[in-house]
Amino acid sequence: MLLYISRCCFRNVRSTTFHLKEIQKSVLRMSSSLMTTSSCNPIAAVCQVTSTADKNVNFSLCQELVQQAQKEGACMVFLPEAFDYIGTNREETLQLSETLEGDTIQRYSQMTRDLGIWVSLGGFHERGHTWETDRRIYNSHVIINSEGSIMAVYRKCHLFDVELPEKKVSLRESAFTIPGPKILEPLQSPIGKLGLAICYDVRFPELSLALMRQGAEILTYPSAFTVATGTAHWEVLLRARAIETQTFVIAAAQVGRHNSSRTSYGHSLIVDPWGDIIGRCGGDKPGYALAEIDLNKLRRVRTDMPVQKHRRENELYLNDWKQHL
């Protein structure tokens, strides 16, 4: 398989010396179970891939990227929504789905154990408990730690049912997906406290605010944005979520042509709490970008401009806005 690995942008990566990297690698070799939050430089890798309906090919591409990123010092790697596959039609999408106990998650579990890193699997087509009766799936963001254990499963709450005739966009996610019932409390990872969301969720700032209030230091939006909506909104939405919540934002994206009727925008991003882009991929091919998640930066931004303390929503408008709709 022809692999294009582009190490897109490389700004703000901590300048780890060769010596430090070697020490880190030998620690990994000794035992992945020794990996603790403190033994790992907080380097995140945001990936982008072009999933098709071939699950094995998709897995190989993701594996290649994760391995490369880990070699370059990443301790957590982020894969996009539909990292497992993108079906050509509804029936195929449903047919290819698996449970969390299936082959796909098993293979990723093994991978994280072998490499001693954490992964974010941005959108797994998950057969729910009611599959036998309703043949519906969840769009699930699964976090696996360096010991191969599932640490969290967030099921996408906002489904993308959108018709934009002028832009030739027509997708009805609810035709095969059950909306998730709840948001998850942010979880500790080697790079900071992660708030989990998926793709279209980025358009709902109340979700990002809720996650930030529960302690999120990093918001994650693994995505498969359409080219039309991505061109218009992608970067603006992600930077706005980072700026208003003063958190890091990591958004792994699908990129390029998946099949004759579907193409994705790409441009995977890592944004810091000031809104600066510190890691970026292009819009044409698979690859990854690395960035340091420096939580001191987050503290500085929040101290210097205490936006969260300045909120007056209870007093001004919280119980009032619906009557104006």
Ligand SMILES: O=C(O)CNC(=O)[C@H](CS)NC(=O)CCC(=O)C(=O)O
């Ligand atoms: O279909 C699958 O297999 C995986 N799921 C997706 O790709 C989802 C639902 S169709 N895509 C989006 O939410 C795009 C959102 C978007 O483009 C926007 O908000 O502008």
